[in-house]
Amino acid sequence: MGRLPSNNVKNGLKKGPWTPEEDRVLIDYIQRHGHGSWRALPKLAGLNRCGKSCRLRWTNYLRPDIKRGRFSEEEEHTIINLHAAVGNKWSAIASHLPGRTDNEIKNFWNTHLKKKLLQMGIDPVTHRPKTDLNILANLPQLLAAANFSNLIMMSNFHLDSALMLPSDALAKIQLLHNMIKVLGTSTTTMEAMNFLAGPSFRDNYHLQENNNLPFGATAHELTQLQSNFVNIEASQHQSELSEYHHQPLKDSNNNNNNHQFPSSTSSAANIPPSNRPAQLPALLPASNQTKNNKINPNDISNPSSTSTTFEAWGDLVDDEARDSFWRDIIE
DNA sequence: AAAGTCCGCAACCGCAAATGA
DNA sequence: ATCATTTGCGGTTGCGGACTT
The missing domain is CATH 1.10.10.60 (Homeodomain-like)
Structure with a gap:
């Protein structure tokens, strides 16, 4: 062979x-x-x-039209979405990536994307969160961490850039978030906020003003996050209402969505929100995971932040109806 | 510097689907 | 409708360079 x-x-x-x-x-x-x-x-x-x-x-x-070089983030997203919809139909996936061959995509999937998804706690075959029973041993701490990651997600920040997270901590939180979803833990954003605001969380981590949280955030940042949260949620609510009424959002950057499907983009606006593909998450290139830059917690204008890694992945894996969207594109 | 290991990619194989006689 | 041939696809493997010990 x-x-x-x-x-x-x-x-x-x-x-x-x-x-x-x-x-x-x-x-x-x-x-x-x-x-x-x-x-x-x-x-x-x-x-x-x-x-x-x-x-x-x-x-x-x-072939002269072959595109060489690294796959762009858009291409990565496209591959992952299409793979979620059609599986290992490499030629079908390749037909939506001009200049890329099925062989190249297959190799890229097997050598990069598969590992990336696994690291995020996502099963590359089913595109659903993986459960790791070993992790249950530390459930109390993990739940606390989950609340924290939930907060960040709901606050529209890129997890990797919002806080100075060591890559392993980030990976754990990612895995955790997926696990929480699987377990069906329903921690609402407000509950998370209350939890963070309450004494138990701070006591748990012996939190003093400006002392570092286990994830690298300070108490001061936490307080800032809390105060921003209400505004953020309000703006989210407004956006949802706006979308409900099919009014384009003011944020022009919304058009800057990274997927390009020539055959479908023109009609995307006509697709009911519930049937649109999940906005794709940033896949946290390893090089970015250890980035030391923090973003301004007040800055929610970044379009990509409208859907954070976990939230988007959650949407993606939770809503099977969306698979049909991608399948439709291919078929 | 040498040996061992890992990783990415090109290219192979077998099978299935499509096409033609 | 059937069979043979051709083409396309997906899975797998070996080579060679990069990296680690």
């Missing part, structure tokens, strides 16, 4: 890595004559390869 050693020759046909010369011959031939029958091509072009090998080399590597 798999690729045979380079320069292997079977039935007189060469296998293994292509040489620049072979590439040149293949490109020349296709540019002149088109590929026609792949089976006949190698003989006509003078290549000692099977047709299948030529087709693969052309479609995955030599």
Whole structure:
């Protein structure tokens, strides 16, 4: 199984890595004559390869419209959403990413995205939160942390940038949030706020003004978060009402949503809110997880912050109806 | 510096679907 | 309608470079 050693020759046909010369011959031939029958091509072009090998080399590597280089965040989001909707249909996914091949997407999924989702506590197969029973041992502390992460989520901050979170703490909170969802713990935002405002949380962490919280936040920041929360929630409420009445939100940045589906974007506005795809979360590139920058807690204008990592993922995994949206796009 | 390990990617294989005779 | 051939797809593997010990 798999690729045979380079320069292997079977039935007189060469296998293994292509040489620049072979590439040149293949490109020349296709540019002149088109590929026609792949089976006949190698003989006509003078290549000692099977047709299948030529087709693969052309479609995955030599085609002039192939986009090389790293996947953008938009592309990542698209892949994840489409994968959630259709599974390992790499060619279907590739058809929505111009210049990307199914093979490239498959590789990218297997080497990057799968791991990324796992790190976030999301099952890459089902796209649902994974449960890790080991974590239940520390449930009390975790619940406290959950309240804290909930607060941040509801406060429209990017978790990774709102506070100086060490990457492992962030990963734990992410996992925790997913777990809370699975367990069905219904901690409302206000409950979280009350919890944070109450003595138990602060006592629990021996919190003094300006002492660091376990997550790197200070009591002062916490207080700020609390005071901002009411305004934020009020503005959210207003946004929801606005959306309910199908009025475009004033925030022009809302258009800056990172998904591009030529066939569907034009009609997206006509899709009822409940059937729209979840706004995609930032996937917290590892390089960003340890970033030392804090954002201004008063700044809620950042469009991407309208849906935080967990909230968006939660929406994404909770609402199966949304899968149909992506499926529709593909089909 | 050398050896061992890890990781990403190109390319292979087998099977299924599509197409043509 | 059936069979043979071709094409396309998804899963898997080996190579080689990067990284670690």
